[in-house]
Amino acid sequence: MSDSRLSGSTARTDLRTGPRDVVVIGGGVAGLVAARECARIGLRVTLLEAADAVGGAVASHTVGGLTLDSGAESFAVRAGAVADFVASLGLTEQIVMPNSAGAWLCLPGEGREAGAAVSVPLPRGGVLGIPSSPLAADVRAVIGWGGAWRAYLDRLMPVLKIGREHNLGELVQKRMGRRVLERLVDPVAAGVYSAPATDLEVDVVAPGLNSALTTTGSLSGAVLALIGNKPAGSAGSAVGGLRGGMSTMVTALVAELAHYGVESVTDARVQALERSGTDEEPTWTVTIAPPAAQPPAAQPPTAQPPTAQLVDDADLLSTLTARFVIVATSNRPALDLVAPLSDELATLTELDWPEPTAVELATVVIDAPSLDAHQRGTGVLVAAATPGISAKALTHVSAKWDWVAEAAGPGRHVLRLSYGRAGEPGSTEILSDAEFQALALHDAARILGVPLEKAAVVGFARTPWHGALSPATIGARERVHAVREVLADVEGLELTGAWLSGVGLAAVIPDALAAAGRIRHAALGMPSTE
Template identity: 55%
Template structure:
C-alpha cells in the first residue's frame, strides 16, 4: 500500500499523478490563435491572448493597424485622421490606456462645447440634453436655438399623456410626437446623425438611449426622462482624448502584442476560413517540398513538415496557409460575413439578412494661418442641420485646435487645424465626385461660413482628404435582431469568435469591452481542451 497521500478528485490520485497532469498541461503545444482584422478590436483580442500557452497572429488587410483610429501627417504635425476621442463611460478605455502606460497622456476637450447651424444661422448647442433632446425645453439656450414657438411646443411634452413602454421604437418618431418638428430637425438630427451616421427615424431608442422609454413611462415626460438619465451619469467630461492623437493607442497595442511574443502582419488579406483538412495541409505545406528536401536548410525543413492538426485553415491572398485552433474575426461587416459563409452553410445565410446600407463619410483637414480663429467663434465646432436653405455642404466641422490643447500646441501661434465632415446618412458624400482642388475650395468656403470669418485660400497651408467607407449603422431599427442572429450562429461553432464595431456599436467604449470578453472565451478554449484530454486519459471509476 502506498504511503503517498490521496487527494480529492475524480478518482484516487497521488501527488505524482497530479504532478504528471501539471507537466502535461505545461508541455502541451500552444493554442494557435489567428485574429483577422488589425483594428482596435482585433488588437485587443490579440494582446489579451498573447501569453504563455498561446501562439497569436494578427492578419490585417491594409498596410497599417488601427482601422478608423489612424494617423495623418499634415503640416509638420501628426494628427488623427479618424477617431479623435473616446467615450469615458464604463472606464474601459481608460483602463486599457493605463495598462499600456498611456494614462498620463489622457486629456479632456475644451468644455465650451459645440454649436449647431440652421440654414445660415449658428447658435450654441443646448447643454442640458441627451442626443439633442432638451431636459428643460424653456431654457434660454433652447429658446435661442429653436425659437420661442419651438420651445413652447417642446414644453407640451409635459402635458401629453405618457406613452407605453416600447410603443415608439424609433427615435425620430418619439421626439416628433413628444416635442415637435423643430426639436427633431434642429437639435436631435444634427447630433444623432453625427454620432450614429443614420437618420433619427431609423434609430432604435433602446440602442441609442437605453432606459429612456422606461424613464418616460415612470416620469410622464420625455424631458423628465432625459433629466433623469443625465443626473444618473457620472460627473466629468463624457469624452477624453490622448495627447498626440488617438492613433497612438493601436500603435501601443501592436507593440505590446509583439513584446508578448505575438505576431502582427499587415498587407495580409484573408480570403477564407475553412474547417481543418489534414490531407490538404500536408499536400500544400509538405508534399510539394518533398522533392527538394535535400536542398533545404534546417529552418526550411522544419517549415515544410506537416503541421499539427487544428480546427481551422486560414488562407491569405498571397498564398499563405495558417492552421489555427481558434479564429477570431474582427473585420468589417462585409468581410466578416463573407468569411463566415465559408465556415459552415448555416452561417452563409447571415449575409442574406436585410442589412442596412453601409455609410460613407469623407473628412477634410485644413491647416490655416489666421489669427482671427484664436477667438474660437463657434466653440469647438459646429453641427449642421439638414434643412432647406442650408448654406454649407459639410455636415459638421471640428475646430480641432480649439477643442484640444495638444493640437494647438503642435500647430503653434497663429496656426489652426479645422476638420470638416462630408456625407449624410443614406447618401454618398458630396465630396466624392470632386477633385482635390475643388474639394479644398469647397471646404474653405464651408469653414468660412461656419466660423463666420472669411478665410483666404492663401492662408490654407495644408490640406488632406480622408475617405471612410463601409461603416455599418449599428443603432438602426432591426439591427439588434440581426446582430443576435450572427452571435447565436457563431456561438454554435467551437473555436470561432466574431466581434467589431458593426456588432458592438461604434466607439472604443463599446468595442474594447466586447473584444476583451471575446478574448476570454478564446483563452477558455485551451483549458477546456486540456481538461477534456486529461479526463479522457483517466480510467473509468468503478465501485
Template identity: 50%
Template sequence: MSEAPAPTGEPAAERTTADVVVVGGGVAGLVAALECAKVGLRVTVLERRDELGGCVGRIELDGLTLDSGAESFATRGGAVAELLGSLGLDTEIEDPNPAGAWLAMPGRHGLTAAPLPKTGMLGIPSNPLGDDVRRIIGWSGAIRAYGDRLRPILRIGRARSLGQLVRSRMGQAVLDRLVTPIAAGVYSTDPNDLDLDVVAPGLNEAMTRMGSLSGGVGQLVEARKAGAAVGGISGGMHRLVDALEGELARFGVTVVRGAEVTGLVREPRLAESVSDDTGPSSAGTGDDAAGWIVTATTEAGELFVSAPDVVLAASGHAALALVDAALDGWARGSETWPDAASVELVTLVLDAPALDAAPRGTGVLVAADAPGVQAKALTHSTAKWPWLAEHAGGRHVVRLSYGRAGSPNPLDGRTDAEVAALALADAALLLGVPLDEGMLRASGRTLWRDALSQATLGQRDRVRALEAALAAEPGIEATGSWVAGTGLASVVPHALDAARRIRHRRVQPDGGA
C-alpha cells in the same frame, strides 16, 4: 513559416499555423490579439491595409502628426482608461475644452449658428423652454416641445425608433434642428433608423418614471453626468495604436499587413495536424477538435493560416462575407442588413489668426437643410484640445465630416484639390470667419466605406442571430463596432470579452494553454 512549392512564374503559397487568427487590425482586433497573447497563445493578425488601427489612425500634415479618425473616447465604464493605464498612457489622458459645440442651421438671411443646449441627450432637451433651446427652434417649436410634459406617457407605450419618439412627443423642430444633426454626426444614421434602447439605454424606463420624454432625459443626464464625459490622449489617440502594436511585438504576435482575407473554411481534426514545440498546443481540447483555415492574398502570394480559433474583427460587411463562407448554408437574410455608410473626414491646417477666438467653440454640427454647406460636422481641433493648440504653434486644425445615411457622399469623384477647396469654403461658413486659399497650409482625406452602425433598428436582433450561429460553431468570435456599438467605450470591452471566451476554451485546468 514554410513555403509550399508553386509553378514557375506564379506567386508562392505560404502555409503557417497559429492558436488564434485575428482578421482585422483595428483597435478591436489589436485588443483581442493582445488579450490572447498574454496567456501564451500564438496569435497572427491579418490586416488588409498597411497601417494598423482602423478608425483610430494618423495623418501627417504640415509637420503635424494628427488623428485621422477617432480623436477622443467616452469615459463611461472605465474600460478605455483601464486599457490606457495598462499601456502606460494613463498619465497622458486629457480633458477637452468644455466650451462645447454649436449648431449651423437655416436663418432668415442664409446660414446661422447657435450654441448647442448643454442639458440634453442626443439633442433631446430636458428643458424645452430654455433660452438655448428657443434660440434654435423658436417659440413655436419650444411650445410644441413643451407639450411633451402635458401628454400622458402611457399613450406611446415602449418606443423603439429615436426619431419617431422625438417627433411624436416634441415635434418636428426638435427632431430636425437638434436630434438629426447629432445622429448624423455620431452614428452617420437617420434618427428614424436608430434603436432607442441602443443609443439611449434606460430612456424608455426613465420616461415611464418621470411621465415625459424631457423628464426622462433630465433624470438620465443628472444620473450619468460622470459617464457623459470624453477624454483624449496628449499627442493624439493614434498613440493608443502605437502602444498596442508595441505590446503585440513584446508578446510575439505575428502581424501581417497588406493581407486581404479572402476565405474562411473549416479544417477538421486540427488537433492531429497542428502542434509544435514553440509554444502551447495549438489544437483544441479534444480528439475531434475542429479548426479553421484562413486564406489571405498578400504581395508575396497566397497565405494560408490554420488555427483552432478565429476572431473576425474586420468591418461589418467584410466580416459577414467570411461568416457566410465559414457557415455554409447560414441564412443571414442579407437583404435585412443595412447598407454601409460612406464617411469621409477632411483635415485642414490653416494660418487663420481670426480663429484664435474659437468663434464656434469646439466645433459645429450641421442641420441637413443648412444652406450652402456640404459637410455634416466640423471639429475645431486646436480649440478642442489644448495640447494640440500648443503643438500647432499658432496654426489651426479643423476637421470636416462628410457623408449622410441614405445620400451619396458629396466628395465622391472629386479630386484632392477640389475637396480641399470645398472643405475650406464649408469651414469658412461654419466658423463664420473668412478663409481663403492663401491660409491653407495643408489638407488630407480619410475615407471609410464600410461603416455599419450597430445602433440601427433591428441590428441587435441581427447580431444576436449571428452570435447564436457562431456559438454553434466553436472557434469563431466576431467583434468591432458593427456588433459592439459606436466608440471605443463599446468596442474595447466587447473585444476583451471575445478574447476571454477564447482563453476560457483554450486554457487548461492546470493553468496552461
C-alpha cells in the same frame, strides 16, 4: 495625404511555420485588442491585416507639419472602459479632456434670416440633443418660443404606448415636435451616427431612455433622469482624448503585441476560412490571397513600430492553421468569410443589411488669427439643408485640444470637416483634391462666420472611410442578435468589431475583450464566465 508610418510588420515570407493557437483576422482596434488579450496568457497568436498598416479607424497623418488624428480623435468616457484599457497600456498620463467651450449648431435661418445659415450653442443638459428643460434659454435660442412651448407639452402628454419605443426620431417628434427633431436631435444624430434620428434604435443610442420614459411619464423627464444630479457640462464634453492623438494607443498596442510575440502581418487579405481537424480536436485553416490579388488599402496607414520576429521561410505561406479564429473585420468581409462554414451562417448574409455610409474627412491647417477667439466653441454640427453648406460637421481641433494648439502655435488652426450622410451618395468622391479643399474652406468660413483665404492654408488632407455600418439603426439589434445566436454554436470562432458592438471605442474595446475572453477560457479548458 501624408502619414507618419513607421516600418516593420512581419512579411508574409517571414511567418513561422506550424499551427497557431489563435489567428486574428483584421488589424483594426478590435483585432489588436483581441490579439493582445489572447497573447497575454501565452497563446501563440498571428494577426492578419489586409491593408498596409494596422489601426483601422484609429489612424494618424501629417498635415502642415502636424501629426494629427485622421480617424477617431476621442473616446466616450462613459463607464470608464477606454480609460481602464488605456491605463493597462501605461498611457494614463496621456489622457486629456477637451476645452470646455462646448459645441455649436449651424441651422437654416428663419424669418429675416431665411436663406442664410445661423449658428447657436448646442444646449447643455440633453441626451442626443433631446432637452431636459425645453423652456431653458439655450433651448429657446435654437427652437424659439413656439418650439419650446410645443416641446413642453411633452410634460402634459400621457405615455399611452404599451411596450418600448423603437424609433428615436418618431419618439422625439411625437413627444416634443418637429422643431426639436430637425434643429436639435437630427444634427446630433448625423454627427455621431451619420444617420437621421428616424433611422436610429432608441435602446441602442439611448440605453435606459425607454424605462425612464415609463417611470417619469415624459421624454424631458426621462432625459433628466438619465443625466441624474450631475451638473450640466458643456455640450460635447463627455469625451476624452490622448495627448499626441488617439493613434498613440495603436502604437502602444503594436508594441505590446511585439512584446508578447504576436506575428502581425499586413497586406494579407484572407480569402477563405475552413473548419478542419476532428470533432474532438477541431482546427481552422485560414487561406491568404496571393500577393497579386491584394486590393489597394482602403484606409489610411497608422504609425506603428516594428512588430515581430522575422523568420526566413521563403516558401510560406498561403495557409495557416489554428485552434481558434477571431474575425475582426467590417461586416461584409466577415460574413463572406463565415458564410461557407454552414447553412446557418450563410443565412446571415441574407439579412436586411443596409448600405454602409461613405464618409470623407477634410483636414485643413490654416494661418487664421481671427479664429483665436474660438467663436464657435470646439466644433459645429450642421443641420441637413442648411443653405450653402455641404459638410455635416466641423471640429475646431486646435480649439478642442490644447496639445494641438500648442503644437500649431499662435494664430495657426486645425479644422476638420466631415462629409457624408446615410442614404446619400458620396458627394465628395468625384472632387479633385483642389476642389475638395476649396469646398472645405468655403464651408468652414460659412460655419465659423469668418473669411478664410486659400493663401493662408498651410496643409490639407482628405481621408475617405468606406464600409462603416452602424449597429444603431432600426433592425440592427435584431441582426446583431442573429449573428451572436448562430455564432454561439460554432466552437473556436468569434466575431467582433464596431458593426456588432456599436460605434466608438467605448463599445469596440469591451466587445473585443469579451470575444478574446471566451477564446482564452476555451484554450485553457475553462468554462466561460459569460
